[in-house]
Amino acid sequence: MxxxxxxxxxxxxxxxxxxxxxxxxxxxxxxxxxxxxxxxxxxxxxxxxxxxxxxxxxxxxxxxxxxxxxxxxxxxxxxxxxxxxxxxxxxxxxxxxxxxxxxxxxxxxxxAIDECIVFGSFGYFRASCGDDWKFMRKLIMSKALGPQALERSRSIRELELERFHKNLLDKAMKKETLKIGEEARILVNNTLGKMSLGSSFSVEDNDGKKVSEYSIQLADLSRMFCVEQIFHKPLEKLGISLLKNEIMQVSNKFEELLENILVNYEEQVDKHQGTEFMDALLAAYRDEKTKYKITRNHIKALLAELFFGAGESSSSTTRWAMAEIINNPKILERLREEIDFVVGKSRLIQETYLPKLPYLQAVVKESLRLHPVGxxxxxxxxxxxxxxxxxxxxxxxxxxxxxxxxxxxxxxxxxxxxxxxxxxxxxxxxxxxxxxxxxxxxxPFGAGRRGCPGLNLGYTLVETTIGVLVQCFDWEIKGDKINMDEGSGLRFFLDLAHPLECIFIPRK
Missing domain, CATH: 3.30.43.20 (Uridine Diphospho-n-acetylenolpyruvylglucosamine Reductase; domain 2)
Structure with missing residues (x-):
């Protein structure tokens, strides 16, 4: 390389x-x-x-x-x-x-930057492992990311996966050049939005795309955020803040979007179904007697980290895995044979098929081994x-x-x-x-008590996304191979140096 x-x-x-x-x-x-x-x-x-x-x-x-x-x-x-x-x-x-x-x-x-909605002082990611953090983790696992909670929200993911397939099919018929990572990111954010915020998170109004845009902007600024994190103490003494204004401009816009969605949710709370995670967060926020106080900023920071972390990591893993698949025709052939045998060609892959698709799971794990998100x-x-x-x-x-x-x-x-x-x-x-x-x-997802709580959901989202891409499409790329160079410098997520762009061709 x-x-x-x-x-x-x-x-x-x-x-x-x-x-x-x-x-x-x-x-x-x-x-x-x-x-x-x-x-x-x-x-x-x-x-x-x-x-x-x-x-x-x-x-x-x-x-x-x-x-x-x-x-x-x-x-x-x-x-x-x-x-x-x-x-x-x-x-x-x-x-x-x-x-x-x-x-x-x-x-x-x-x-480094307390006020930033992603990885700031109100977020879950950087919180110390005290009783408040344990309470929040228990809530996250029981209402959103644990096995039973994921089973209860499975129909939401199925609907968004079908929507994703239809959208790609429409673009393929128009022979549009697509960025695989961008399409995957929007799918993940739409799915997370529907899982946590129900109908107040509007796919029709491109809420998922808006969230993705802010996530991309924050990811682009992550180099300086990482440097500021490392040199936080001496820089603070010298009165230096790296790109704080730029980071906070994006952070404030992101927070404003989430506040509007949250207000919309509260105004229509009786209409929502399958949003036990947000209901539990709001219940803790409104409970004056609760031992561990959750503020509105905590809720928005948690959502921002969920969108930024899961959206960026899932899209990055999908990019790397698809680049490896496209560059290795024998792996693509074996993967398609497995999917066709288990799922067939008349049905769309769903997460219920994943336990019977060990090679698909192996492809994702091998991609994470070679190209870890963190x-x-x-x-x-x-x-x-x-x-x-x-x-x-x-x-x-x-x-x-x-x-x-x-x-x-x-x-x-x-x-x-x-x-x-x-x-x-x-x-x-x-x-x-x-x-x-x-x-x-x-x-690939860290280790110990600070390991990623969304591990199971992450695997599910990436495997079903890649499953749809492999099952339903071929791809036309520039040149014979995908350029596998890594992006340089400090950044939160390991990513390809160049976008993975191709024209989708419906598979016959």
């Missing part, structure tokens, strides 16, 4: 920090307390002031971390300016951390601890490089090749502890 070298605004900013504020960092560097003989994890060679920053400038962050680990080891202590980092790139080290220190690494770090999983140690005999101080950032773990040649045969059949093998039997360690080899 071609290495991409990018001197964009992100790198200009970093170099600006290096040369514009050396005095401040020298002060911090030379006046910090020595480690007093504390045995830290091994490290790569570093430079004064900037630490290991020079090793992270010329490629995507997960690939830079992967190169460092390949040379110096899978468990390392790094430093970027004042920020200490423990970098983990092996399943065994990840297993030890999440098995013995899950509570200690359940904090995602300080919030390439790196950041956390923060909230207490001093010892891991592998090494001391880790409170406040140290933890980075699990899921990208490297899932391409580790010690865990995966031919780790850089797309081979869905590897997930068709029987699951490894053994003691519970052995199974947990094996699970750490595959981390």
């Amino acid at each position: 071609t290495t991409m070298v990018s001197f964009d605004f992100l790198h200009c900013f970093i170099f600006g920090l290096i040369f514009l504020f050396p005095t401040l960092f020298l002060f911090v560097y030379f006046l910090k307390k020595p480690n007093n003989g504390i045995d830290l994890p091994p490290s790569a060679p570093s430079l004064p002031i900037i630490g290991h920053l020079h090793l992270l400038l010329f490629d995507s962050i997960h690939k830079c971390f992967q190169k460092i680990s390949s040379k110096y080891g899978p468990f390392l202590h790094l430093r970027i300016f004042h920020v200490p980092i423990v970098l983990v790139s092996s399943a065994s080290a990840a297993h030890e951390i999440f098995n013995a220190h899950d509570t200690n690494v359940s904090f995602r770090g300080a919030i 390439a790196v999983l950041p956390r923060e140690f909230t207490q001093d601890c010892t891991i592998g005999g090494f001391h880790i101080s409170e406040g140290t950032s933890l980075v699990i490089n899921a990208y490297a773990v899932m391409r580790d040649p010690n865990s995966w045969k031919d780790p850089n090749e797309f081979k869905p059949e590897r997930f068709l093998a029987a699951s490894i039997l053994g003691q519970e502890e052995d199974r947990k360690e094996q699970a750490m080899k595959f981390l």
